[in-house]
Amino acid sequence: MLWEELREEEFASAIEKSSKLCVLPIGCTEMHGQHLPVGTDSFEVTHVCVEASKREEVVVFPTIRFGNVPFLTSWRGSVRLTVELMQQLLKELCSEIARNGFKKILIVNGHGGNHALLGNFVSSTQHDMKDYVVLYRSDFEYGIYSLAADLREDKEFPALTKEDVDNILDFTANNGIMGHGGVDETSTTMAIRPDLVKLDRMYQVDGMPTHLSDYLRPAGVHNSAASFWYVEQPNHYRGSHPEWANERIGNVLFERRIEMQAEACRLLKMDDRILQWNDERNAKWF
Numbered sequence: 001m002l003w004e005e006l007r008e009e010e011f012a013s014a015i016e017k018s019s020k021l022c023v024l025p026i027g028c029t030e031m032h033g034q035h036l037p038v039g040t041d042s043f044e045v046t047h048v049c050v051e052a053s054k055r056e057e058v059v060v061f062p063t064i065r066f067g068n069v070p071f072l073t074s075w076r077g078s079v080r081l082t083v084e085l086m087q088q089l090l091k092e093l094c095s096e097i098a099r100n101g102f103k104k105i106l107i108v109n110g111h112g113g114n115h116a117l118l119g120n121f122v123s124s125t126q127h128d129m130k131d132y133v134v135l136y137r138s139d140f141e142y143g144i145y146s147l148a149a150d151l152r153e154d155k156e157f158p159a160l161t162k163e164d165v166d167n168i169l170d171f172t173a174n175n176g177i178m179g180h181g182g183v184d185e186t187s188t189t190m191a192i193r194p195d196l197v198k199l200d201r202m203y204q205v206d207g208m209p210t211h212l213s214d215y216l217r218p219a220g221v222h223n224s225a226a227s228f229w230y231v232e233q234p235n236h237y238r239g240s241h242p243e244w245a246n247e248r249i250g251n252v253l254f255e256r257r258i259e260m261q262a263e264a265c266r267l268l269k270m271d272d273r274i275l276q277w278n279d280e281r282n283a284k285w286f
C-alpha cells in the first residue's frame with residue numbers, strides 16, 4: 001500500500017489495515033564515491049520499506065529524498081537542505097499524515113547523517129499537544145559486520161557462495177573499513193539497481209579515512225561525525241574498494257533489514273499503549 005498509488009476511496013480501509021500506522025522513509029541525495037549513484041540511501045530505504053510492507057501490510061508514504069548533508073560542497077550532485085527547513089518539512093508532513101487519519105507515524109531512516117536531525121525532530125513533536133505519535137528507527141543497522149557475526153555463529157545463508165563467506169569473514173577479521181559507498185552499500189545497490197553501479201569507477205577516488213582530525217579525540221570534541229566528515233572522507237566515500245561486492249551479499253543484507261522493518265511494523269500495529277499514553281498525557285496537560 002503505497003500512499004501515492006491509493007485512490008481517495010481506498011484510504012479508509014488502508015488506514016484500518018495499517019492499524020493507523022504510516023511509514024515515512026527518509027534518505028538523502030549525496031555523493032557515494034564515483035561508483036554509486038547519489039540516490040543510494042533513498043533507493044535502499046525505499047526498497048526496505050516497500051518490501052516490508054508486502055510482508056506486514058502498512059501504508060508507505062513517499063520517500064523524503066533529501067537529508068542532512070551540510071558538508072557536501074566540493075562535489076556535484078548532492079543536495080543540501082538546511083536543518084531548519086528539514087525540521088519544518090518533517091513537522092508539516094507528519095501533521096498532514098495524521099490529519100489524513102494515521103495516528104502512529106514511523107520514520108525510517110536510511111542515512112547516518114540524519115540521526116541527530118531525526119532525534120531532534122521526534123523530540124520536538126512532544127512540545128505541542130497532538131493526537132498522534134511519531135517514532136523513528138534506522139534501517140541500516142544490519143551490515144557486513146552483523147552478517148559476519150551471524151556467520152561465526154553458524155547461521156546459514158544458502159544464497160552466499162563459499163567465496164562470499166570467506167571474503168566477509170576475512171574482511172571483518174581484519175577490521176576492514178567501510179561505511180559509505182563500501183562493500184555494504186555497493187552490494188545492496190547491485191541487488192536493486194545494478195544498472196546504476198559502475199564498479200570500474202571505484203578507483204577514481206580513495207575511500208580511506210585521512211585520520212587528520214584524530215588528534216581532537218582526546219579532547220572529546222570529535223563526537224559529531226558530521227563536523228569532520230569532509231576532512232576524514234574528502235571523497236565522500238568510506239571503505240576499502242569493494243571489489244568483492246555482489247548482489248548475493250546485497251540480497252542477504254536486505255533480507256534481514258526487510259524482516260526487521262516488517263517486525264517493527266507488526267509490533268507497532270498491534271500496540272495500543274503508545275496512543276493510550278499520548279491520550280493520558282493530553283488529558284493531564286495544563
Ligand SMILES: [Zn+2]
Binds near residue numbers: 040041111181185
Ligand atoms: Zn549511503
